[in-house]
Every structure is written in C-alpha cells, then in structure tokens.
Amino acid sequence: xxxxxxxxxxxxxxxxxxxxxxxxxxxxxxxxxxxxxxxxxxxxxxxxxxxxxxxxxxxxxxxxxxxxxxxxxxxxxxxxxxxxxxxxxxxxxxxxxxxxxxxxxxxxxxxxxxxxxxxxxxxxxxxxxxxxxxxxxxxxxxxxxxxxxxxxxxxxxxxxxxxxxxxxxxxxxxxxxxxxxxxxxxxxxxxxxxxxxxxxxxxxxxxxxxxxxxxxxxxxxx
Numbered sequence: 513x514x515x516x517x518x519x520x521x522x523x524x525x526x527x528x529x530x531x532x533x534x535x536x537x538x539x540x541x542x543x544x545x546x547x548x549x550x551x552x553x554x555x556x557x558x559x560x561x562x563x564x565x566x567x568x569x570x571x572x573x574x575x576x577x578x579x580x581x582x583x584x585x586x587x588x589x590x591x592x593x594x595x596x597x598x599x600x601x602x603x604x605x606x607x608x609x610x611x612x613x614x615x616x617x618x619x620x621x622x623x624x625x626x627x628x629x630x631x632x633x634x635x636x637x638x639x640x641x642x643x644x645x646x647x648x649x650x651x652x653x654x655x656x657x658x659x660x661x662x663x664x665x666x667x668x669x670x671x672x673x674x675x676x677x678x679x680x681x682x683x684x685x686x687x688x689x690x691x692x693x694x695x696x697x698x699x700x701x702x703x704x705x706x707x708x709x710x711x712x713x714x715x716x717x718x719x720x721x722x723x724x725x726x727x728x729x730x731x732x733x734x
Contacts (some may be wrong), residue, residue: 570619575626575707578613579664581606581702608703625668628708635670639723643675654689661697666704672697677724
C-alpha cells in the first residue's frame with residue numbers, strides 16, 4: 513500500500529493574523545468630482561483673465577485710511593480693461609489734501625478701515641500719557657516720526673502727537689521741523705476722529721487738546 517502524504521494543517525490563528533494585517537494596510541481613496549447627473553465633472557479652464565481680489569471689499573461712501581495721505585472717502589468703484597485683464601478700482605477723495613486717489617481692488621493692503629470707537633478711546637489714553645524723551649539726534653528722531661505718521665497705524669500716529677506735543681505756545685521751544693511733524697500728525701489723527709465720532713472739527717479739537725493738556729493754550733489764543 514502506498515504511503516499517504518501528510519498534509520500540514522494551517523492554524524486558525526495564523527489565518528486570523530493575515531486578515532488583521534490586510535485590514536491594517538492603508539486604503540487609498542480617489543475622490544472624483546461628480547455632477548448632479550452622476551457623470552465625472554471635468555475642470556473648467558477659464559480663458560478670460562480676471563484681476564485677483566482680496567477678502568475685504570469696501571463699499572461706496574466708506575471711509576478708509578491710505579497710509580501716506582490719511583483719511584479718504586470712496587466716491588466711486590469703477591472698472592477698466594488693461595492688457596486684456598479686467599481691473600476694478602476705487603476712487604478715493606482725500607478731502608484735506610484736495611486729492612483723488614485711484615487704488616486697484618487687488619492692492620487693498622495699502623488701505624485700512626477707519627478706527628473703531630474703542631481704538632479712538634485708546635488713542636485718547638495715549639495722548640494723556642507723558643511724552644517719551646529721546647536723547648538721539650533730531651534728524652534720526654524726525655525720520656522715525658515721519659515713518660510712524662506714514663505707517664497708517666493709528667496708535668503710532670497718536671504716539672507722535674503725544675511725543676511732539678508742547679504745552680506751550682512759545683515758538684522758541686519748538687523747532688520749525690518739529691512743528692511741521694506735529695501739525696501733520698495732529699491733523700491726520702484729527703481727521704480720523706472726525707470720521708469715526710461724527711462730530712464737528714471744533715469739538716474734535718477740544719477733545720484732543722484736553723487730552724494733551726493744551727486747553728489753556730487754546731483759551732489764551734481766543
């Protein structure tokens with residue numbers, strides 16, 4: 513009689529282990545965009561070039577701040593085609609400087625919205641603090657002040673007004689360039705106060721002068 517071949521028994525535990533190993537392997541999922549009818553949707557290629565836009569959109573008659581020129585009002589939103597590219601831009605009137613700016617919508621990083629009431633209150637608190645006395649050369653300080661004024665940041669503007677404020681009307685106590693920078697920063701801040709608080713320029717001036725301790729000077733001038 514021929515000998516029967518011995519068959520190896522596969523343990524159940526080893527089969528279970530194989531199954532577990534298969535489950536552990538990551539499954540690749542390929543997502544396909546489908547339309548409402550169930551067919552594969554092909555990506556659309558737009559031939560018309562459009563101007564990239566930023567998230568913030570300003571509306572007509574909104575007040576905005578352009579760092580180098582101060583507070584302005586959006587008088588119109590217009591469109592133009594330049595080199596086959598559709599461009600939208602704002603027309604902004606800077607009333608104090610009698611200047612109209614054209615700012616493309618995709619360059620909104622140059623603009624900021626006007627301050628909130630809380631920011632105005634913070635500025636008043638800054639104006640009430642003591643000015644910082646710096647020992648560096650005036651030419652260097654003047655450059656720093658000018659950079660702060662043109663930064664468009666309202667707190668930095670308030671700091672310049674506070675630091676250059678003199679509680680005196682004696683011309684000898686302040687150089688010509690100091691007065692120029694002070695007046696520039698003061699008028700910038702004042703125009704934003706007017707736009708936010710919606711009060712007369714005279715009332716804004718009283719509010720600012722009171723915070724700066726200039727009330728006596730303005731009374732004497734009257």
